[in-house]
Amino acid sequence: MSVVELRQMQVVVAVAETGGFSAAGRRLRLVQSAVSATVRAVERELDVPLFDRTTHRVVPTAAGEAFVAAARAALSAADQVQAAVVAARGVLRGRVTVGVMQGLLGGLPRAIGAMRRAHPGVVVRLRQAPADEVVDAVREGTVDLAVIALTGRRRGLVSVELMRDRMVALVGPDSGLPDAPVTLSQLARHPFVDFVPGWAVRQEVDRAFRAAGVERAGVFETNDMLAAAELVRAGLGVTIVPAALAAGFPDLRTVPIARHAPAWTTGVVHRRVPLVPAAAALLEHLEGWAGSG
The missing domain is CATH 1.10.10.10 (Winged helix-like DNA-binding domain superfamily/Winged helix DNA-binding domain)
Incomplete structure (x- = not known):
């Protein structure tokens, strides 16, 4: 044998x-x-x-x-x-590997910091990648938890919702758009800064425009939130992002979307097996952080 x-x-x-x-x-x-x-x-x-x-x-x-x-x-x-x-x-020790969808780091460091203060013997490793890659890593067992946008059912995995957020238009100071809620038709009259296909933000924005029966002219595509903000700041277009991400750019205006606003739900996925104690502890802190937000 x-x-x-x-x-x-x-x-x-x-x-x-x-x-x-x-x-x-x-x-x-x-x-x-x-x-x-x-x-x-x-x-x-x-x-x-x-x-x-x-x-x-x-x-x-x-x-x-x-x-x-x-x-x-x-x-x-x-x-x-x-x-x-x-x-x-x-005494809780060990390590936990967390996959994070690009653009979603958000409040995760605060949750990690709280857990590290409670359990200094736990080592946390972060892997940032597109959502599909971190979900594959969860299935393979190389990642314990993945923080992603919950855009659909992940077969064979457990999903834990953390928070729901509205999506807003992020516009430059000279866009001419009002501060009042705007429609997708109004946004479509402006050059559009899109994220690359496959990104969760792009998927939700595409879905919203389809539901509204509106076509937009995607002039730019990027896989980087900072680049998208720079393009908006330069007056080259408008974009749609979760409100939590838009808050990171206080010099740009955020405008509510009146109808057919894209949905945005952040959550954690993990395999259907008992989590190692370190991963279970981190999940508790993530849920606590989300509940206090």
Whole structure:
């Protein structure tokens, strides 16, 4: 019967995630030869190649992908065991990895700060990426929690709503738009600063314009909130963003949207497994922060 140790699983997973033996060694603080030797030992034990090796890339085989998925689950379970034992002693330790959708950092640092003050032994790691990427990372087990816009049902995952926000028009000082609520038709008469397709903000804005039966001229597309604000500030267009994001640019005007305003709900998603104690504690602080907002 084959027995693969947890440390060997960590090495194989690191190679798969970093795409190379050298990069995996840097992550694990091991020399490349030790990483290569560990992978070869596992392959001999299982009698199957886990990676296709080329000059430039190391890619998991079908067996390698199956191994990595199972290894992630085993490593997560081992972390839960260790964290549970430590928690039983009354001291919360460990680490939690949080995926954050781009543009949604918001009040997350305050929640993390509150948890760190309560549990200084917990290490929090942040990974910022597009929503689909952080959700995939949750499914793979490389991220414990993901803070994203809840734009639809995420199959196989638990969703916890944190807060609902209105979306507003963000306009420059010389836009000519009133401070009173405006319609999407009024906004569509101005050049529009859009976010790139696939972004949650873009999806909600597209949905609202479709519902209103209005077409807009998207003159600019960006994947950066600061860039969008700069374009608006320069008088090159208007955009629509959640009110919480618009508040970060007090020099720009925010205008309410009268009808068909896009919806915006922020939440946390995680897998349908018991959260490690550190992740559960952070989720409590996130819910507390949202409830006080």
